[in-house]
Amino acid sequence: MSAILTMIGQRLALGLLTLWVVTMIIFLAVELLPGDFAQALLGQSATDETVNAIRQNLGLDKPAVERYFIWLGDVLQGDFGRSLASERQISELVGPRVYNTLFLAAYAACIAVPIALTLGILAALYRNSAYDRGVNVGALAAISSPEFFAAYILVYFFAVQNAWFPSIARLNETTTFTDRLYMLFLPAVTLTLVTMAHMMRMTRAAIINLMASPYIEMARLKGIPRGRIIVRHALPNALSPIINVVAINLAYLIVGVVVVEVVFAYPGLGQLFVDSVVKRDMPVVQASALVFAVTYILMNLSADILSILSNPRLLHPR
Structure with a gap:
């Protein structure tokens, strides 16, 4: 356990050092404009x-x-200082926007993670089948499509041709939870399409890699069903890379929402960042960039630590 605590402490120290370097990069980038x-x-x-x-x-x-x-x-x-454009405290501007961005990211994650893990497990279970090939083709198509393209396609089919969902996410203080879920469905699906493919392919690759292990061969010789072998024996040992890619994609859901928020005019941190750049409100730009950086570093640290804790070879060092 002491080795694990030492590794966690090293990761935290590295995260703080990385954050300090990021603050210098943010300040220098604004200074060089x-x-x-x-x-x-x-x-x-x-x-x-x-x-x-x-x-x-x-x-x-x-x-x-x-x-x-x-x-x-x-x-x-x-x-964080005051906004040059509105003379308001930046914390007052950033706080509600961070909540909106985290809500959208959590909404997309609740859709993407279960679907990605299920599709990845099924793709490993039916490897080289028509289903596996179809899922891989769909994943590659989703990875190749930029966020704004996927967003405009969804808007065209589900908001223009069929007025099932709104094309603009208009929120205010009186918006209920169910209304928020309804209005954010298209942005959440857009983020899901972009991030789900990475998680699905990593799940599939990690499980297939473990299927050649000796203990899996022994389970097959004992007559254990293939589905149970994957779920009970392969999946727990594949958690480390899966957790890593899921956490990184969750970080992307928070940090990479700028384009999606602009397309759907969603009042999140990404939209505030773009508006502040247009207005040359540099204190807000610095604060927004710092929040994005802190979020990304924390998610990567969480992925690293959870990968360590989920790996039996690190939990029981020899």
């Missing part, structure tokens, strides 16, 4: 005195290194 933020905020007709006053007010007259550590210190205290 062309143009003067103060000039863009005031417009071309602003005088030099007004621009200099705004730069001093925003702290843009300080060296970049000093501004980075000031920003990092504020973030560590939970203060």
Whole structure:
């Protein structure tokens, strides 16, 4: 158990180091953007005195290194600053948007994960059959299709040709849970089509790889049904790679929703990120990018730790 705790501690330390590097990359990327933020905020007709006053007010007259550590210190205290466009606290803007994005990601995950695992297990059970080939062709087609293409196809068939679901996710404070599920069905299905294929193919590959193991051959010689061999013996030992790919795809569901949120005009963090880029509201852009980075790093750390805990060779080191 001490070895497992040491490995978990190493992963957490590596995650914190990665997050620190990501904060520097985010700040540097914003710093390298062309143009003067103060000039863009005031417009071309602003005088030099007004621009200099705004730069001093925003702290843009300080060296970049000093501004980075000031920003990092504020973030560590939970203060993301104020929006340049709306003058509101960024935490007030980001909080509801993060909830909306997490809701959409969880909705898509509840659809994608069970279907992907079921299709992957069946594909391994009926390997090289017509079903297996059909599922693989469908998975490759889903992987090859970008999110916006799949979204527009779903909108065309299920919102334009057949008005079964709304093409725009309009939400407000009075939206009930069932209404939210109804309005987010097409965005959730879009994310499901994009992520389900990876999980299904990994499940299939992991189980097929284990089917050649000696203990599986022994189970076959004992006359155990093929379905039971896969579910009771192969699947538990294939959990490590499956958990890894599921967690990575869940991270993608949260981080990669930008295109889907823009297509369906969904008020999530991705939509806020795009709107802030258009308005050159750089503090909001930095905060949104940081939230995405933290989410992705946490999901990858969770995948790593769960893979370690689900691997018997690591649970019982020799």
